[in-house]
Amino acid sequence: MTNKETATSGGIGFFGILTLIFITLKLVGIVNWSWVWVLAPIWIPLALTVAIILVVFGFISLIATKKS
Numbered sequence: 001m002t003n004k005e006t007a008t009s010g011g012i013g014f015f016g017i018l019t020l021i022f023i024t025l026k027l028v029g030i031v032n033w034s035w036v037w038v039l040a041p042i043w044i045p046l047a048l049t050v051a052i053i054l055v056v057f058g059f060i061s062l063i064a065t066k067k068s
Contacts, residue, residue: 015041 012020018041025031026038 015045 019039022031022033022038022041026033026035031038
């Protein structure tokens with residue numbers, strides 16, 4: 001009997017690559033964007049996730065208060 005283990009790696013992902021591209025373009029001088037927008041591929045998905053979680057918890061709270 002053999003024990004096969006598979007290792008998976010998440011890798012850097014799309015937003016990580018996009019962030020690296022934007023940082024490179026900013027440092028080379030090709031784009032003249034603010035650092036807020038250069039780092040947007042990091043914080044926009046995070047902000048959207050937090051917003052969705054807050055909306056879901058808001059609906060759950062609203063439903064729970066209507067049942068009481």
